[in-house]
Amino acid sequence: MDPFSLRLNLNSGDVKGNNLIVESKTLFDLRYSIQNQKALTKLLKNKKDIEVYTVSTCEPGHTAAHLTIHVTRLKPGKIGEEFFFTKGHIHKKPTAEWYLGISGTGLLLLWNKNKHLVLPFSRGDLIYIPPGWAHRTINVGDEDLVFLSCHRSDAGYDYDFVVEKGAPKRILASDKELF
Numbered sequence: 107m108d109p110f111s112l113r114l115n116l117n118s119g120d121v122k123g124n125n126l127i128v129e130s131k132t133l134f135d136l137r138y139s140i141q142n143q144k145a146l147t148k149l150l151k152n153k154k155d156i157e158v159y160t161v162s163t164c165e166p167g168h169t170a171a172h173l174t175i176h177v178t179r180l181k182p183g184k185i186g187e188e189f190f191f192t193k194g195h196i197h198k199k200p201t202a203e204w205y206l207g208i209s210g211t212g213l214l215l216l217w218n219k220n221k222h223l224v225l226p227f228s229r230g231d232l233i234y235i236p237p238g239w240a241h242r243t244i245n246v247g248d249e250d251l252v253f254l255s256c257h258r259s260d261a262g263y264d265y266d267f268v269v270e271k272g273a274p275k276r277i278l279a280s281d282k283e284l285f
C-alpha cells in the first residue's frame with residue numbers, strides 16, 4: 107500500500123478524500139437508546155426521520171497493523187430534555203482510542219465496570235480513551251459538534267453492549283454544571 111492523504115477543513119470539519127465511507131445515523135437508528143419515547147414520537151410527528159450524526163471513516167486495512175480514523179458530525183438537538191448523542195460503543199478488542207475536538211461544544215461520556223466520567227469535549231480537546239472504556243459523545247451546544255477519532259483497525263465495535271446495559275449517565279438540559 108502506498109501512503110495517501112485526506113483533506114480535513116479545520117474550520118468546517120468537512121473531510122474529503124478517497125477511501126472515505128460516510129454513514130448516517132438517525133433518531134430511528136437510536137430508538138432503543140432513547141429513554142423518552144413520548145418525546146421521540148413527538149419529534150418524528152410529520153417527519154419520516156431525523157438525521158442525528160454522520161461518520162466519515164477511513165479504514166486503510168482491517169488488521170492491527172493499520173489505524174482507522176473517523177470524523178463525526180453530531181447535530182445539535184434534544185429528545186425531550188436529553189441532548190443528541192452518539193449511539194456509543196465499546197471496542198470488541200480492548201484497544202485504546204484518541205478523540206480530538208474540531209468544532210462545537212460537547213461532552214464525552216466514558217465508562218467501565220467500576221466508574222464513569224464526563225469530560226468537556228470541544229475544539230482542541232484531545233482525549234485518550236484507554237482500553238476497556240465504553241464511550242459516547244453528546245452535543246450540548248447550538249452548533250454541530252465535529253470531532254476526529256483514531257483507533258487500531260482491528261478493534262471492532264460492540265454497540266449492543268450500550269443498548270442492552272444502557273449508558274450510566276444521560277445528559278439533560280438541566281445538567282448545567284457539566285457544560
Ligand SMILES: [Fe+2]
Pocket residue numbers: 195197203241257
Ligand atoms: Fe471508539
